[in-house]
Amino acid sequence: MRFTDQLAAAERRHDSLLCVGLDPEPAKFPLAWRGDARRIFDFCASIVEATHDLVLAFKPQIAYFAAHRAEDQLERLIDHIHHVAPDVPVILDAKRGDIGSTAEQYAREAFERYRADAVTLSPFMGRDSVEPYLRYDGKGAILLCRTSNPGGDDLQALRVRREAGAAAGDEALYETIARMVAEQWNAGGQLGLVVGATYPAEIARVRALAPTLPLLIPGIGAQGGDAEATVRAGWRGTADATTGPVIVSSSRAVLYASAGADHATAARAAALATRDQLNAARR
Ligand SMILES: O=C(O)c1cc(=O)[nH]c(=O)n1[C@@H]1O[C@H](COP(=O)(O)O)[C@@H](O)[C@H]1O
Numbered sequence: 001m002r003f004t005d006q007l008a009a010a011e012r013r014h015d016s017l018l019c020v021g022l023d024p025e026p027a028k029f030p031l032a033w034r035g036d037a038r039r040i041f042d043f044c045a046s047i048v049e050a051t052h053d054l055v056l057a058f059k060p061q062i063a064y065f066a067a068h069r070a071e072d073q074l075e076r077l078i079d080h081i082h083h084v085a086p087d088v089p090v091i092l093d094a095k096r097g098d099i100g101s102t103a104e105q106y107a108r109e110a111f112e113r114y115r116a117d118a119v120t121l122s123p124f125m126g127r128d129s130v131e132p133y134l135r136y137d138g139k140g141a142i143l144l145c146r147t148s149n150p151g152g153d154d155l156q157a158l159r160v161r162r163e164a165g166a167a168a169g170d171e172a173l174y175e176t177i178a179r180m181v182a183e184q185w186n187a188g189g190q191l192g193l194v195v196g197a198t199y200p201a202e203i204a205r206v207r208a209l210a211p212t213l214p215l216l217i218p219g220i221g222a223q224g225g226d227a228e229a230t231v232r233a234g235w236r237g238t239a240d241a242t243t244g245p246v247i248v249s250s251s252r253a254v255l256y257a258s259a260g261a262d263h264a265t266a267a268r269a270a271a272l273a274t275r276d277q278l279n280a281a282r283r
Contacts, residue, residue, distance in 0.1 A: 003140030021251030148196025197225025221253025
């Protein structure tokens with residue numbers, strides 16, 4: 001099944017816009033596992049098992065595994081997700097971006113080694129740096145557009161001249177990215193955009209420019225983004241061919257809801273409350 005169809009199906013089946021981000025930090029694990037990087041798989045698997053019926057996607061962040069030489073645990077984790085939750089797509093958060101020949105290796109890593117359903121990428125090096133990922137039929141590539149961090153302004157808010165063909169004037173760089181990706185790069189329907197929950201007005205702008213693209217929206221929870229405003233800005237109806245899904249991602253607020261032996265129960269409670277909060281904003 002194509003990534004976009006997987007998202008739409010998981011959104012409907014689990015009645016959810018929530019993605020749980022898997023950013024394992026051994027220093028924050030429950031006491032019995034604390035500080036032990038060999039428990040990364042066990043910790044993440046316990047979260048997946050506790051929350052998979054509440055989410056439309058999981059998003060492991062590769063740095064949290066690679067930093068601990070735990071890539072083998074990431075491979076096992078993604079296999080485990082496909083096994084216990086075959087209907088929930090996996091977005092590998094890797095934020096890659098390089099020339100085509102190197103991008104071919106990154107694409108192979110994401111889709112063949114890790115068997116992810118989609119990957120996050122930087123659009124900075126242009127269309128040919130994204131194309132190797134699109135050769136994997138049905139896989140998704142989600143491009144950074146308006147990121148959740150304050151420093152995102154440094155480049156993404158810069159005013160640039162609108163492309164020839166668009167109405168005269170100027171616009172922010174993130175608007176150019178959204179327009180270009182939606183209108184020119186997305187011929188195969190595999191692309192999505194990242195927009196931070198910390199910037200609801202920009203989510204609305206990106207949604208207007210890219211009505212059918214999936215929007216990955218991190219920044220609720222630990223970064224303080226407004227969950228309701230996020231949904232109101234980005235959600236235009238249950239995902240189908242004409243309405244792009246929103247994937248609202250939260251990592252720390254779910255993973256570390258409790259530092260005790262009840263961490264999985266607490267993670268489920270946090271995921272359930274967040275799912276319900278997101279749903280209330282669309283009803
Ligand atoms: O691509 C991302 O997922 C991402 C983009 C962005 O603009 N901001 C952002 O926080 N992220 C990621 O989303 C996660 C946010 O984690 P929490 O703040 O703990 O929910 C981290 O894995 C970040 O790397």
